[in-house]
Amino acid sequence: MSNNKIIRFENLKKGFPEGNRIRHVLNGVSIGFDEGKFTALLGPSGSGKSTLLNLACGIEEPDAGDVYIKDVAITQLTDHDRTLFRRDNIGFIFQFFNLIPTLTVLENIILPQELAGKKRRDIESAAIELLDKVGLADRRDTFPDRLSGGEQQRVAICRALAHDPWLVLADEPTGNLDSKTGVIVMDLLLKLTSEAGKTLIMATHSPQVVTLADRVFRVQSSTLVEDVEHVPAARPQFIEDA
Amino acid sequence: MIEPTSTSLWPLLMTSMRRATRRPFQYVLFVLGVALGVAMMVSVDLANGSATKAFQLSTDAITGRATHRLVSGPGGIDQELYVQLRRELGYTNSAPLVDGYVNIPEFGDQPFRLFGVDPFAEPPFRSYLGGVGAGDGGPGQFNPNALTTFLSEPNSLFVLSSLAAENGIPLGGEITLDRAGEMTTVTIAGLLDPQDESNQRALSGIVFADISTAQEILRMQGKLTTIDLIIEDEADQAAIEAILPDGVRLENTAASSNAIQQMTAAFELNLTALSLLALLVGMFLIYNTVTFSVVQRRPMFAILRCLGVTGGQLFQLILVEAVILSLLGSLIGLVLGVILGRSLIVLITQTINSFYFVVNVRSVIVDPWSLGKGVFFGVAAALIASFFPALEAYRTTPGSGLRRSTLESKVEGLLPKLFGAWIILCAIGAGLLALPGRNLIVAFAGLFAILIGFALVTPPVTVTLMNWAVRPMNALFGAIGRMAPRDITRSLSRTSVAIAALMTAVSVIVGVSIMIGSFRGTVVQWLDQTLQADIFISPTSATANRVEGSLNPEVVSALTEWEGVTASSTARVVQVFSPQFDRPITVAGVNGDVSQGQRPYAWLPDGWDHDDVWNALATGDGVILSEPLVLREELSYPPEPITLETNQGAVDFPVVAVMYDYSSDQGMIWMGSDNYQAKWNDTEISTIALFIDENGNPDDMVDDMRRTFAGRQDLVINSNRSLRETSIDIFDQTFAITSALRLLATIVAFIGVLSALMSLQLERKRELGVLRATGMTLRQMWQLSFLETGLMGLVAGLIAIPTGFVLAWVLIYVINVRSFGWTLQMDLQPAYFLQALAVALVAALLAAIYPSFKLGQMIIASAIRSD
Structure with a gap:
């Protein structure tokens, strides 16, 4: 495999115990991802899409194989170093938003940076700017439980981007939203990541989203198979007021 | 018409059992809460009961079938009165006795009762001399040779066979009797071997001598301590009373024994109240665990409701679970209680011997009644603590997926009511304490009302303090500092119960410490004032605080x-x-x-x-x-x-x-x-x-x-300084049991906090997983855990200070006065309050270690997946 890929999986294996046997979700996956591109991962539920994303950001460890990000084998790092690496380089968007309920919208967004020791006054304005871009600047002091699902996911997108990571991982970000809200959220995510030239890897079920991806992979029989016939569609007009 | 169908809880219980195997920790905590509370109660009850039983048995053994006895003042009864009774009145249902306390170094530290008897007058009263063996006649066999030796040889003694064997003294061996420092060497002429256990126990604190030997050893020549009588009709009684000289009176044996036992009633009630406190703290723990188990199962309950399970069945399920677990906890508590009782009996006996009457307790008597009481209270406490969570389960509707947030908003709505409850309970408590009279149970009821009131005000106070804490915590610790107080408020239904449990235990520490400190200070001052002589001399005594015999x-x-x-x-x-x-x-x-x-x-x-x-x-x-x-x-x-x-x-x-x-x-x-x-x-x-x-x-x-x-003569000769030191040592020894009980209450509270933290962190697993995924390091997560528990401990400590002060005030000015009649000067020292804060903080922080360690092992991805 070419070493110029920004993210590389090398012979990655991962299984989960089910009763007395192990169910192998990924069995020797070797693949690379390009910088600044949007890659979609397709596959039925339980096929291993989320596991792949979890392995990519180091919140799960493989049974075998390695994950290289910018030539750093994150699978070889200690838990502490992996956490720091993730904090500095990766933004993660979950299907269920997963905002911290005891923090306000703004506090949720700046949390990764605060954890990294940055002063609030130094990071607040950029976060508010991001909030403004997703149309939630006036809700910055609101707690998550007062927001709708779509609003919560927009905040989650801001949180994933606020510390300016070059890699964004999204695990079915619209899976828990109605279709209309899903489109709005997806537009925002694509706009913000592509504008900033970030690498985006997204697990999704949505055929519409897949059409927009630069590359598409299917998780099949515990391996990744690229849809070589895939041609990215033109991106729709982004919502102006988002 | 639809006929009601019979329903079974069994399928529901199956789900509970499966859950118990998957999440045993919560159930273990429930069982532990019950077990510790029951253990404390049972241990105190058994220790108190054993002391009482030992006293009763020895009294019964001595009293035998006597209905009355003649007693007199300190000089004793002239033995001529006995002669007069037998000769003039022809009253043969009478037996002379001489008794007093001696130490027998060969038999250990406990005091023994030396009992001088006339073997020929004994048979109508007591039968144990019929079971004297000489080692060759076999146990329980009467041996006439032993009795001859007993009567004819001076300084001969009968002792319990097992007592002699335990201490390696053979028949014919010699032991030393120490009576007020005067030593007499005596020979064991016979071994008593009663066949039933209660007589074995009763005689284990008594040694028997011929009446003249006892008179000599106890320096009572020509005198008797009592003359036992069996009086069957009033005419006999009148005839006996008619010949009594001044200073000798006829008393009813049952009434006098009861009067002596009443002496320790207040002391025992105080210990029982302290042990009930542990059960109260244990109830917080049970409440917390059951609430958690209900909240966690709400989605499942909603599904079950859809499938036709009634609210009543869910209510029953929770209570049946509580009964099963509390029975298990109670049984463990009984075992622990018996073990603990063995330690407590030593402490209780020391106090009774020092302040009340001499009792020789050799072992814990396991009274089935005490054990039954322990199980009853254990199950009852669990049922009371489970009632409200069971009601929550009952209210589950098929459509509701009531989650924690709903419960928390309910708790939020309760805050003003809890504040009101505090005021009402304190007013009730104060009213009960102000009632005239010396009723101790009413006073304790008042004390408990106040204590529960303060426990109920814990949630609103916690919310206020945590709101205040956000800003300074943010300034000190950044985002994590901001999250910690908010996490506590957000999970108030759980955190406040843990804080209340810890607060109660710590307030007991503060209250009892202030009481003991004040008591000690008052006694030290009193000793300083009253002991002005330079040297004090008394004969050695069988007990620490009382003088037996004379110089x-x-x-x-x-x-x-x-x-x-x-x-x-x-x-x-x-x-x-x-x-x-x-x-x-x-x-x-x-x-x-x-x-x-x-x-x-x-x-x-x-x-x-x-x-x-x-x-x-x-x-x-x-x-x-x-x-x-x-x-x-x-x-x-x-x-x-x-x-x-x-x-x-x-x-x-x-x-x-x-x-x-x-x-x-x-x-x-x-x-x-x-x-x-x-x-x-x-x-x-x-x-x-x-x-x-x-x-x-x-x-x-x-x-x-x-x-x-x-x-x-073996004398206790003390300089002024050493007598004061000895007096304070006796004081400290007396309160050793209180310290032991305080420590146990704290352990129960510690487990309460641990349980709450474990539950909280289990609930927040996903949230913590997200935090870890978004860049929170393990160290930062530990920091968050410690900040949260530290704050919980701090709040518990802060509320425990006024609560402890109120508790101390009630203990000093009401309970103590009613129990013992002592006026004490309250001595408030900052150390007591600092100790409260320190204990609360340390207990809370220690409780955070295990849950944090467990969190450190979590797999972030599966934590995020968890619901």
């Missing part, structure tokens, strides 16, 4: 004439019957005051001073009462004359003062020694206090005296 007259004269001794003061301390109070009271006949005028008085007649009081004592014009006697007997001021049974019959003694006294909660009376000797015809001296030349060195003099009297 040899030669020893007394040698001491008073000792070179360098400028003055002396003697006291004869005895038990005298008061017909007015229908119980014995300690009377001290004294010939001077060891306080040299510094003694504090609770009451003096108008215009009187110390000298007036002691002049009145010296001339026989009055007596001094101790404050506990006045309070215990609810005497008014100025007290009316006190009636005591003397050798001249019942005599009224005018009262000239009431003194503070902390040596006995049963009350005491002081009178001039001449007055005492004249009324009881007793010239013995129990203790002597010496004042020495100002150039003399008391320690050197004490050493000289010890050397001089070695081999004559």
